[in-house]
Amino acid sequence: MTFTRSAEQQQFASSLHDLLAAADVPGAARRWADGDHSPGLALWRKLAGLGVTALAVPPRSGGLGASWLDVVIACEELGHHAMPGPVAESAAAVPGLIAALADERLSARWLPGLAAGDLIATLALPPWLPHAADADAAGLVLLAEPGAVRLATAGTRHRSVDPARSLSQARGREVLAQGPAVAGAVARAREAGTLACAAQLLGAGRALLEASVRHAGQRSQFGRPIGSFQAVKHRLADVAIGLEFARPLLDAAAVAVTDGESTAARDVSAAKVACTGAAQRAARAALQVHGAIGYTQEHDLHLWLTKVRALAGAWGSQAEHRARVMAAIADGSLAWS
Amino acid sequence: MSPGTGAFRAEVRDWLRAHVPSAPLPSVDTAEGFARHREWERELAAARLSVVSWPPRYGGRGASLLEWLVFEEEYHAAAAPVRVGQNGLFLLAPTLMRHGTAEQCDRLLPPMARADEVWAQAWSEPEAGSDLAAVRASAVRVNTGRAEGGWLLSGTKTWSSRAVFADKAFGLFRSDPGRHDGLTYLLFGLRADGVTVRPIRQLGGETGFAEIFLDGVFVPDADVVGAPGDGWRIAMSTAGDERGLSLRSPGRFSAAAARLVELWRRAGGPDADSLRDRVVDAWIGAQAYRLHTFATAARLAAGGTLGAEASLGKVFWSELDVALHETALDLLGPRAELRGGEEGRWLDGYLFSLAGPIYAGTNEIQRTVIAERLLGLPR
Numbered sequence: 001m002t003f004t005r006s007a008e009q010q011q012f013a014s015s016l017h018d019l020l021a022a023a024d025v026p027g028a029a030r031r032w033a034d035g036d037h038s039p040g041l042a043l044w045r046k047l048a049g050l051g052v053t054a055l056a057v058p059p060r061s062g063g064l065g066a067s068w069l070d071v072v073i074a075c076e077e078l079g080h081h082a083m084p085g086p087v088a089e090s091a092a093a094v095p096g097l098i099a100a101l102a103d104e105r106l107s108a109r110w111l112p113g114l115a116a117g118d119l120i121a122t123l124a125l126p127p128w129l130p131h132a133a134d135a136d137a138a139g140l141v142l143l144a145e146p147g148a149v150r151l152a153t154a155g156t157r158h159r160s161v162d163p164a165r166s167l168s169q170a171r172g173r174e175v176l177a178q179g180p181a182v183a184g185a186v187a188r189a190r191e192a193g194t195l196a197c198a199a200q201l202l203g204a205g206r207a208l209l210e211a212s213v214r215h216a217g218q219r220s221q222f223g224r225p226i227g228s229f230q231a232v233k234h235r236l237a238d239v240a241i242g243l244e245f246a247r248p249l250l251d252a253a254a255v256a257v258t259d260g261e262s263t264a265a266r267d268v269s270a271a272k273v274a275c276t277g278a279a280q281r282a283a284r285a286a287l288q289v290h291g292a293i294g295y296t297q298e299h300d301l302h303l304w305l306t307k308v309r310a311l312a313g314a315w316g317s318q319a320e321h322r323a324r325v326m327a328a329i330a331d332g333s334l335a336w337s
Numbered sequence: 338m339s340p341g342t343g344a345f346r347a348e349v350r351d352w353l354r355a356h357v358p359s360a361p362l363p364s365v366d367t368a369e370g371f372a373r374h375r376e377w378e379r380e381l382a383a384a385r386l387s388v389v390s391w392p393p394r395y396g397g398r399g400a401s402l403l404e405w406l407v408f409e410e411e412y413h414a415a416a417a418p419v420r421v422g423q424n425g426l427f428l429l430a431p432t433l434m435r436h437g438t439a440e441q442c443d444r445l446l447p448p449m450a451r452a453d454e455v456w457a458q459a460w461s462e463p464e465a466g467s468d469l470a471a472v473r474a475s476a477v478r479v480n481t482g483r484a485e486g487g488w489l490l491s492g493t494k495t496w497s498s499r500a501v502f503a504d505k506a507f508g509l510f511r512s513d514p515g516r517h518d519g520l521t522y523l524l525f526g527l528r529a530d531g532v533t534v535r536p537i538r539q540l541g542g543e544t545g546f547a548e549i550f551l552d553g554v555f556v557p558d559a560d561v562v563g564a565p566g567d568g569w570r571i572a573m574s575t576a577g578d579e580r581g582l583s584l585r586s587p588g589r590f591s592a593a594a595a596r597l598v599e600l601w602r603r604a605g606g607p608d609a610d611s612l613r614d615r616v617v618d619a620w621i622g623a624q625a626y627r628l629h630t631f632a633t634a635a636r637l638a639a640g641g642t643l644g645a646e647a648s649l650g651k652v653f654w655s656e657l658d659v660a661l662h663e664t665a666l667d668l669l670g671p672r673a674e675l676r677g678g679e680e681g682r683w684l685d686g687y688l689f690s691l692a693g694p695i696y697a698g699t700n701e702i703q704r705t706v707i708a709e710r711l712l713g714l715p716r
Contacts, residue, residue, distance in 0.1 A: 004635050135581030213712050227716040230701075240707055244649045245510055248628035249621065270621045288380070322386050324615040 005073065005251065011075050016050060016146075020081040026300040032084035033163035038139045040164075041120070047078075048117020048182045051313065056095035056192065061111035063095070069254040070193060075196040076250075079311075081204030083301040084124040084164035086134040087200055089317065094121035095194030097144060100185035101177045110140060124152065124170035128316050130192055131158065131167035143170040144186045148178040162310040164303065189282050191257050191268045197315040198250055198268075198275040202243065207280035209239050210285040211301060215290050232289060237288070239285045249274045266328035268323035275310045282309045300314035344346035345400070346407050352384055360387040361682070364417050366543035371502040374421035388450045391434075395442065396450030402634040410588035414595070424498060425449045425456030429507045431449030432522075436550060436563040438570045445524075457500035458525065459508030462493055467702050469509070470517050470569060472609050474551060476510035478565075483501060487557040488512070490525060493550055496696075500547035501536045501671040501696065509568050524560040525551070541688040585654045587627035588601055590661065593686065594623035597665050600683075601686055612668055626654055645673075645710040648703040655693030662687035 005013075023046065029053035029076035047053060057063020064070075071092050078087050092223070095114050113119030121140035137140045143152040155169030177185070212255045213236060214299055216227030226232055232298040253267035283305050287294045294301045312318070342378030362377065371591025381387040382396060382417035390405040400408070420426065430449060433442050435555040448454040449612045465471040474492025487702035490510055500506060505526050527534060536544035561573045599615045601609055629650070637643060667685040672680055694700040 032532050056351035060392050099438045170602075209712075213456040213714060217713070217715060230705065233712075233714050234701070234704040236712060236714065237707035240712060241649050241653050243627055244646075245622070245653050248632055249625050251632075254630050257707050270624060273618070274621055274625060319614075323615045325621065326613055329617075 002070065005069070007164070009070065012070070013049075016047070016052070016074060016077040019046060019050060019313050020077065020083065024252070024282060025081040025083055026303055028085040029082055029164040030304050032137075037085075041137070043083070044085065044120060045117045047074075047083075048098055048115075050186065052078075053117040056092050057100070057115040058099050061099070061115065063111065063115040067254070068092075068258045069248070069251060071192070072195055072199040072250060072254040073267070075199035076203035076206075079307075080207045081203060082164075082207065082307050084134075085120065085137060086132075088131060088193045088196035089122040089330030090120045090138070092196035093117050093189045094140065094142060097142070097149065097189035098190035101182070102185075103177060106176055111204045113139075119325045123189070123192055125193070125305045126265070128320075129193070129314065132170040133160075133326040134166055135168035136166060139169075141170055143172040144189060146183040146186055148167070148172075149182055149186065150174060151176060153175065160293065160310050161307075162303075162306040163297075165307070165310055165333055176220045188257075191264060194268050194272050195250070195254055196317040197311050198253075198272045199273075199307060200277040201248055201275040201311050202250055203240070203245050205275070205282035205309050205324045206247075207303075208279070208282040208304050208308070209236065209243060210240070212236055212282075212286045212289040221285070226289070235285050236289070241277075242274075242281050242282075246274040246278040263328065265324055269316070269324040269328075272316060272321045273318055273325070278320055279308045280312055310312060342404055342407055345404050346411060346565075347495070348406050349386065349411040350415070351550060352386065353411060353417055353696045356380060356384075357415050357417045361416075364503070364543055365419050365421050365499070366539075366545045368502060371421060371499075374418055375452045375455065377418045378420070378422055379542045382507045384539040387422075387452070388430070389449065391430070391446065395446035402638055405632060406586060406588070406634060409586035410591060413586075413588035413592035418526075421499065422449060422452050423505075424458045425454070425505075427508075429456050429459060430598050431576065432507075432562060432571060435574060436522075440559070441451045441562070446541050454505055455499065455503040457502070457503040457506045457547075459494035459497050459525075461496045463495055466496075467699050469572075470520070470522060472509050472511055474508070476511050476512045476521050476523055476556070476565075478512070479555070485557050486525060487555055488521070488561070490523065490551045490554040490556060492530075493548060494701040495548045496546050496609040497549055498696075499536055500548045500549055501544050502526060506549065507562070507574050512565055512568075512631040518566060520572070522562040522568035524562065525554055525556050531555075539688075540691065541685065543704075545615045549698070586587045587630045587654075587656075590623040590657055591627050593658075593661055594620045597661055597668075600665055600668055604713070608668065608670060612664060615660070615664040618655065619664055621659070622653075622657040626650070626657060629653075645706050646705040648698075649711070651697060652694075652703045652707075657688075658693050659687075 023043055028043050032040045040195045051064055055066040055071045055074060056062040059065045075087055075091060095111060098110055114121060119139045120134050120137060122132045122138040123142040123144050124130060125144045132141050141154055143150045150172035151174045152170035152172050155171045160167055165195050215223055219226050249271040254270040256267040258266040260290045286301060287305060290301055293299050350493050362373045363372045367370055378387055385398055388397040389400040389408050392399055433445060449456065460469060462472055462474060464473060471587040474494060476490055478489040478522060479489050481488040494508055505524060509525050510522050510523055511519055512521040533550040535548040537548060539545040597616055597619055662683060663694060666687055669680060673684065675681055676684065709716055
């Protein structure tokens, strides 16, 4: 019932933060945007060294079999640093999907590589996720539908508002799994990916608030730091409040998915709605506090601003998630669990 | 959740089901309603449910913070009467336990737990609202001509909730010039010589608070809380409780959100369609506040402390409360303005919610605290 992150989990987040802070992630994101994935892929292998890519992979397939709260903690930190690449897909949804299909042959074929960080995977999960993100950087592209999971090839490629992200049509090829059991596995992958995406948004929101506080403390106008003006203070206080009250929803949803609670879908959607709202509020405030310099690609802020806008509609729109919450609470399952 | 919480929840739920009056009590801000609420408190106290988190010797059960939150959830879910003694129970009592003497606790807490003595808060003044340290009402030391040493209180206190019918008040008084360091925390009787209470009609039309005029009111040394001159620090620790966990427990919003969803479900039609997202957001907000509070309680139970972070919660719950009730009124449409009856409780709740961003430190003060003390923005 209570969801506080353990000392070990906080230590894990802090180690990830240290690694990413020292790794020039903005530089890798800019190269990624230019079509050069090599620095980003090198970062991905460093993350594998800390176990990030193995969290959602079961132990017998070379993974750590960690809880979804651990995955959420990792993805929040990746969002905090605007890590390029298909984070929610490769670190959460695809390993979650393959593990849930419970097919030894498929697990042996893909999971060890995912766990080791040698393989990056992405997927389309229509209509929730109509395109596959960053398919051109992925060694495995899947098309997941309720009736079947297929290998896919990347079709037409679209640019995203986030320059370090692309979206491709997933053209289904070889059927990997089909039958009635597939729907449950696809639903699980959907919850896992949505959770991870919400975590990235929360992390990005935190980074935007930190950047705003830093800038407001350094930038002077009228002879004083702009952060001393009440209009700026109160706007950033509201950002802090939004982020503070989104996190418990995210952590509770991760626990609900891990434990297979009947409220899991409701909780994941509530978390996505809250994290998206908090991150968007952080983004608007950050741009306003930075002023014109924030409205450029010269400043790194744009990497976070555009990622928030891209992820806000990914893994289910706000409208879809609100509808899912209402469907759960209006039919009487109002238990405050 | 701690062991035993399940059984405790069941006991509270069963007791409330058997005892909560089926029709709402008359307003607590009328003489009759106040008396009825006092009787209800005595009923709660007889079941040792009025102050579950207090030590047994004062009338409680020594329940954990988590159990107290469970009690509150059940209390609000049962739509039980408003707590007439809440200022004393949730603000003065924690202060006495932390800063008062054993004699004060033994003398004051048991009658508070039984609502034999209902307390009002006397902090704000006409010229000291958000700037509370500007308090002018004075406490002057007297030790001649009386059997015991003490203080004479003079000045005006205002916006004092429940003071019209309450028995006693706790307040901040200026005992020395200066600002924060010249204040003393004192207790006084609302029917003592030299006290005049003027009821003030609130936005909703009832006399929910009052102005208190003090003209040389004698207070013995035994009714000073903490050291003379130390009142600001003591008051701020009370204010932390008020903004923190105790004043607005999540059960209140969880219960209101559940009723809002039910109101929406029954409304149907195009109005309900257009208001769906606001209903969902109110429910999500209540759930967020609940989860956040449980996590905070777990942190405090593990030895953590609650400081300026309490300001985050105060802004969050007070704005959630307004948004939730505004949504309910929008669902009611033309019936929203009607007083009384079952639906009129939404209007009462809305009017009450509007005070939330103002009392216990305005939300503007809270946002400044968040920006400066939590985010580190320059003063």
